[in-house]
Amino acid sequence: MLGQIGIYSLYITSIISVFLIFSSLFFKRNLDENFNSRIFSLISIQLFMVLLSFCCLIYAFIISDFSIETVFNNSHTNKPLFYKISGTWGNHEGSLLLWLLVLTIFLFVFFIYSKNLLFKYRLLTVFFQEIIILGFLLFILLTSNPFSNLYPIPKEGNGLNPILQDPALAIHPPILYLGYVGTSIIFSSSLAALIAGLDNKIWASHIKKWVIVSWIFLTLGIMLGSIWAYYELGWGGFWFWDPVENVSLMPWFCLTALFHTIIVLEKRKIFQSWAIILSIATFSLSMSGTFLVRSGILNSIHTFANDPSRGIFILCFLFILIFLAIFIFFIYQNNISENLYKPYLVSKETSIMVNNLFMMFFLAVVLIGTVYPIFLEVINGSKISIGPPFYHKLIMPLLIPFLFFMAIGPNFKWIKDSLNKINIQQLFFLLISILVSFIFIKKNDVSFLLSLPLFGVGIFLFLLTIKDFVSDKSHISKKISHFGFSIFILSILFNGILSKEYSANMRVGDERVFMNKTIKFENLKIVQGQNYQSVVGLFKIIEEGKVLDFNPEIRVYAQPETITSEADISTSIFSDNFLVFNILKNNGYYNVRYQIKPFMMWIWISIIIISTGGILSFFRKNG
Amino acid sequence: MVKNFKLIIFIILGLFIFFVLLNALKNNNNYLPDKISQDIETSFTARLLYKNDVVSLQELIQNNDLSIINIWASWCLPCRDEHVYLLNLKLNHNVNVIGINYKDTKANAKKFLEEFGNPYSQILLDPDGTKSIELGAYGVPETFLLNTKSRKIIKKYIGPLDNVKFDEILKIIKNEKI
Numbered sequence: 171m172l173g174q175i176g177i178y179s180l181y182i183t184s185i186i187s188v189f190l191i192f193s194s195l196f197f198k199r200n201l202d203e204n205f206n207s208r209i210f211s212l213i214s215i216q217l218f219m220v221l222l223s224f225c226c227l228i229y230a231f232i233i234s235d236f237s238i239e240t241v242f243n244n245s246h247t248n249k250p251l252f253y254k255i256s257g258t259w260g261n262h263e264g265s266l267l268l269w270l271l272v273l274t275i276f277l278f279v280f281f282i283y284s285k286n287l288l289f290k291y292r293l294l295t296v297f298f299q300e301i302i303i304l305g306f307l308l309f310i311l312l313t314s315n316p317f318s319n320l321y322p323i324p325k326e327g328n329g330l331n332p333i334l335q336d337p338a339l340a341i342h343p344p345i346l347y348l349g350y351v352g353t354s355i356i357f358s359s360s361l362a363a364l365i366a367g368l369d370n371k372i373w374a375s376h377i378k379k380w381v382i383v384s385w386i387f388l389t390l391g392i393m394l395g396s397i398w399a400y401y402e403l404g405w406g407g408f409w410f411w412d413p414v415e416n417v418s419l420m421p422w423f424c425l426t427a428l429f430h431t432i433i434v435l436e437k438r439k440i441f442q443s444w445a446i447i448l449s450i451a452t453f454s455l456s457m458s459g460t461f462l463v464r465s466g467i468l469n470s471i472h473t474f475a476n477d478p479s480r481g482i483f484i485l486c487f488l489f490i491l492i493f494l495a496i497f498i499f500f501i502y503q504n505n506i507s508e509n510l511y512k513p514y515l516v517s518k519e520t521s522i523m524v525n526n527l528f529m530m531f532f533l534a535v536v537l538i539g540t541v542y543p544i545f546l547e548v549i550n551g552s553k554i555s556i557g558p559p560f561y562h563k564l565i566m567p568l569l570i571p572f573l574f575f576m577a578i579g580p581n582f583k584w585i586k587d588s589l590n591k592i593n594i595q596q597l598f599f600l601l602i603s604i605l606v607s608f609i610f611i612k613k614n615d616v617s618f619l620l621s622l623p624l625f626g627v628g629i630f631l632f633l634l635t636i637k638d639f640v641s642d643k644s645h646i647s648k649k650i651s652h653f654g655f656s657i658f659i660l661s662i663l664f665n666g667i668l669s670k671e672y673s674a675n676m677r678v679g680d681e682r683v684f685m686n687k688t689i690k691f692e693n694l695k696i697v698q699g700q701n702y703q704s705v706v707g708l709f710k711i712i713e714e715g716k717v718l719d720f721n722p723e724i725r726v727y728a729q730p731e732t733i734t735s736e737a738d739i740s741t742s743i744f745s746d747n748f749l750v751f752n753i754l755k756n757n758g759y760y761n762v763r764y765q766i767k768p769f770m771m772w773i774w775i776s777i778i779i780i781s782t783g784g785i786l787s788f789f790r791k792n793g
Numbered sequence: 794m795v796k797n798f799k800l801i802i803f804i805i806l807g808l809f810i811f812f813v814l815l816n817a818l819k820n821n822n823n824y825l826p827d828k829i830s831q832d833i834e835t836s837f838t839a840r841l842l843y844k845n846d847v848v849s850l851q852e853l854i855q856n857n858d859l860s861i862i863n864i865w866a867s868w869c870l871p872c873r874d875e876h877v878y879l880l881n882l883k884l885n886h887n888v889n890v891i892g893i894n895y896k897d898t899k900a901n902a903k904k905f906l907e908e909f910g911n912p913y914s915q916i917l918l919d920p921d922g923t924k925s926i927e928l929g930a931y932g933v934p935e936t937f938l939l940n941t942k943s944r945k946i947i948k949k950y951i952g953p954l955d956n957v958k959f960d961e962i963l964k965i966i967k968n969e970k971i
Binding site: 322325461467481482492497500545549 | 799800803804807811813814815816817818867868869870896901921922
């Protein structure tokens with residue numbers, strides 16, 4: 171029953187979608203109010219239908235209706251309610267339905283908030299957006315129906331992969347999707363604005379809000395994924411340069427570049443073509459991310475199912491969209507009415523261009539690192555894997571000038587400024603930063619060449635942003651974000667330089683000494699969880715009379731059979747202590763890994779600060 | 794002219810990427826471990842479905858040269874598909890098929906066998922799934938062909954049996970008996 175409601179509402183949605191595509195393409199020149207409200211009501215019905223379908227699926231998960239295959243494959247009656255609900259989007263079919271839902275919600279919101287703009291522009295945005303919606307609908311209906319029936323009805327489901335049963339991961343996909351799908355609106359509206367010849371200033375100030383919203387959600391989504399990797403996977407890191415992590419990072423670089431460019435476009439009416447190219451690229455990268463993750467080309471936790479037909483569909487869809495965008499861009503290029511003057515070398519325009527160049531460089535590094543192995547395998551059949559060293563070597567040196575420009579760039583004026591403004595104060599700050607960094611590096615005995623300047627500019631950015639807070643109260647959102655970024659870089663550096671790790675094979679009763687700390691393995695106990703059994707290790711770490719208890723777990727889930735290691739992490743403001751243990755095959759020994767990770771907390775805090783800047787700028791009236 | 798040239802370059806580049814990715818889709822990305830352990834632990838004991846005795850797997854297979862161990866459950870749908878092959882093996886080829894009933898209730902298991910027929914010479918109960926893990930199973934259904942003397946796994950099928958796998962099993966049985 172639920173399945174039928176769900177699937178029929180999707181059919182209705184696709185009919186509406188086809189109708190909207192045609193009516194927006196062949197609309198009459200003499201528009202009346204009726205037409206506008208008819209489009210609006212169709213969009214509302216469409217939203218309602220997708221929402222209905224999605225609710226059906228959630229409800230089916232809640233009541234464990236195993237007559238629906240998706241529920242059978244991903245749920246289990248004795249799973250906690252929270253994870254039953256999050257299981258809805260923890261699988262391929264359900265997550266696509268979520269995509270679709272967000273697409274329709276965003277279109278609805280867009281249509282409401284663009285009332286006073288050119289009608290042709292709105293209609294064309296609806297047109298492009300409906301093409302994307304229809305593409306996803308066909309994808310769902312043809313290759314991954316979330317409501318396919320099972321008969322006879324099984325009594326029990328297969329369960330959700332326990333590694334996905336984590337609060338951060340439960341909300342990670344929806345948040346990330348809000349970011350991804352937000353870029354679809356940017357894509358559609360940039361093409362629409364190009365065709366309709368909308369004044370670029372109006373377009374920029376209208377689409378800016380959408381760029382900011384997508385950017386905030388994308389940032390938070392990436393952070394949640396990273397938090398999950400840190401706490402759940404128990405490898406002791408927060409970013410592994412895994413291809414799947416990279417595909418979420420690539421649109422972020424693009425979007426960040428767009429975020430800055432759109433400000434220039436709004437203020438100075440230049441860089442319009444660049445902004446449009448960035449809009450297209452951002453969305454294409456989000457879509458390729460989906461393609462790479464879903465098609466099974468990349469092997470990872472996010473790969474839900476290896477079904478080649480899905481891969482081919484989404485690949486064709488992706489390229490149809492990209493080619494469509496390129497053609498439209500070339501055909502309507504003449505509509506672009508940007509100012510074609512060259513900005514002065516020392517000006518805000520230039521410094522934003524510099525930001526864009528760096529973003530493009532980082533994007534290129536990550537893009538090559540991610541797709542190169544795929545290309546190589548196809549072309550000459552050799553398998554290689556690109557790991558963190560590649561990214562570190564290429565990104566780290568370029569971070570130095572990047573941070574430096576980030577520190578001084580925002581203070582330049584529009585149009586033309588002079589270098590005389592670089593005053594004694596700034597030089598003084600730079601000197602202090604280098605000095606502090608020198609002392610720190612010397613004390614901790616790390617290699618000079620890269621760490622010294624990197625650390626130096628990190629501190630420089632930190633000091634300058636603080637100084638700007640004090641001296642000038644305007645542009646508060648930008649300052650918060652840049653300040654957050656300086657903390658982000660500094661905490662990563664501290665974390666990288668000061669981290670300590672100790673690993674040993676221990677039995678119950680063993681004691682080891684590591685950096686004036688004693689690690690004691692006291693006992694084991696078996697605990698029954700709601701849907702798992704776990705072996706809990708009782709560890710004590712004694713340091714100068716202070717005793718810390720650690721209880722890492724090894725969980726054995728019944729449905730499906732999986733063993734996961736849960737690290738015990740004691741978090742404090744300045745450092746994380748991280749203890750994880752694993753079963754070894756021989757007689758009672760366990761592999762114990764103890765890590766001290768300073769400033770872990772600050773990485774998350776800084777990302778939240780960065781996003782806060784974005785949120786503030788969203789709510790600012792005219793900025 | 795320059796504009797068209799740019800467009801053409803874009804399209805060629807796009808098509809190139811498209812075909813590379815299309816080819817990448819064909820590569821199989823299911824990495825299985827190269828070597829699946831051939832030894833099998835048959836000494837564990839479990840309760841029988843129809844009697845209340847506890848026996849070891851070893852006892853059940855020691856009188857035959859070749860045994861098949863099949864892990865199944867009444868709630869498992871693919872198990873229903875492969876059931877006919879197991880019945881065939883038992884009735885027409887006289888193979889010793891041992892069932893391991895995975896995470897099931899006795900009542901449901903019995904009802905399942907009444908409905909579809911019983912291909913097993915004996916059925917061991919594995920209500921919590923631990924025995925199957927000891928056997929190295931991934932999930933249900935799973936079928937092992939076992940050489941009893943050497944206690945080696947000849948063949949292991951993950952997922953339901955089908956025509957192709959069935960023919961392969963028949964070939965193996967022929968070879969082993971000679």
